[in-house]
Amino acid sequence: MAPLLETTDLEKTFGALVANDGISLTVDAGEVRGIIGPNGSGKSTFFNTVTGFYTADGGTVTFDGEDITGCSSHEIARKGLARTFQIVSPFENLTVRQNLLAVHSKGVRVSEDKRERADEILEFLDIAHLADDEASEMSGGQQKLLELARLLMLDPKCIMLDEPTAGVNPALQDRILDRLIAMNDRGTTFVIVEHDMDLIRAFADTVTVFDQGRIIAEGTFDEVTAESRVRDAYLGVESDLKEVLG
Numbered sequence: 001m002a003p004l005l006e007t008t009d010l011e012k013t014f015g016a017l018v019a020n021d022g023i024s025l026t027v028d029a030g031e032v033r034g035i036i037g038p039n040g041s042g043k044s045t046f047f048n049t050v051t052g053f054y055t056a057d058g059g060t061v062t063f064d065g066e067d068i069t070g071c072s073s074h075e076i077a078r079k080g081l082a083r084t085f086q087i088v089s090p091f092e093n094l095t096v097r098q099n100l101l102a103v104h105s106k107g108v109r110v111s112e113d114k115r116e117r118a119d120e121i122l123e124f125l126d127i128a129h130l131a132d133d134e135a136s137e138m139s140g141g142q143q144k145l146l147e148l149a150r151l152l153m154l155d156p157k158c159i160m161l162d163e164p165t166a167g168v169n170p171a172l173q174d175r176i177l178d179r180l181i182a183m184n185d186r187g188t189t190f191v192i193v194e195h196d197m198d199l200i201r202a203f204a205d206t207v208t209v210f211d212q213g214r215i216i217a218e219g220t221f222d223e224v225t226a227e228s229r230v231r232d233a234y235l236g237v238e239s240d241l242k243e244v245l246g
């Protein structure tokens with residue numbers, strides 16, 4: 001498979017703190033890549049730097065064959081690399097459908113095609129029955145589905161998910177995972193940061209482990225969790241990995 005997203009020696013520092021210390025990572029088209037690591041290991045920083053919310057202090061990011069280092073977050077989203085946030089923020093005073101129609105609307109009249117696409121996406125994510133409700137009336141889990149729905153309006157090639165099921169009830173977690181798998185079957189590439197190891201095990205093809213701003217392991221879930229460096233990184237850390245590993 002061809003690489004879709006590639007970072008080379010990516011660096012991000014905050015004063016004296018090196019949050020990403022030379023991250024080189026390649027994600028193939030169609031892949032689901034999990035990124036795990038203890039708290040503070042640099043996962044969110046990596047997301048923010050790749051997607052243009054932070055400016056890299058070194059290294060490059062290539063997406064779909066194009067150097068996107070230094071591009072703004074909006075440009076990057078337009079090129080097909082979208083992301084979600086740990087904290088979702090829909091337009092609370094708009095309805096669910098209006099939230100989708102507002103994506104890239106720039107005040108121009110909404111086309112019939114866009115309306116149809118919005119309704120298709122709401123059906124696909126099983127929230128069509130909420131289309132006319134205000135977003136503020138949705139539960140936290142439903143708002144995560146709405147955030148995904150808004151991203152799908154951009155028709156992204158790759159979605160970076162930041163803890164997609166954190167704070168979501170188990171039934172809705174299963175539904176979100178089911179829809180993510182369906183999107184991947186349709187060809188969407190995913191990079192996912194998640195502390196829920198059951199989700200990573202179920203969804204990720206390959207797992208990259210961060211520790212102190214660096215990559216310390218890469219492979220299948222079973223491969224990386226068997227590595228002593230990974231176990232050591234999680235030692236003493238209250239984490240789901242400890243529960244999974246026993």
Ligand SMILES: Nc1ncnc2c1ncn2[C@@H]1O[C@H](COP(=O)(O)OP(=O)(O)OP(=O)(O)O)[C@@H](O)[C@H]1O
Nearest residue numbers: 014017018019037038039040041042043044045046
């Ligand atoms: N905006 C910032 N300003 C200063 N320091 C930051 C900033 N963002 C992150 N850091 C620091 O960079 C390091 C990496 O943080 P980051 O949030 O990327 O880790 P993480 O692996 O995503 O952690 P978690 O799993 O807790 O979300 C931490 O030491 C953090 O305190």
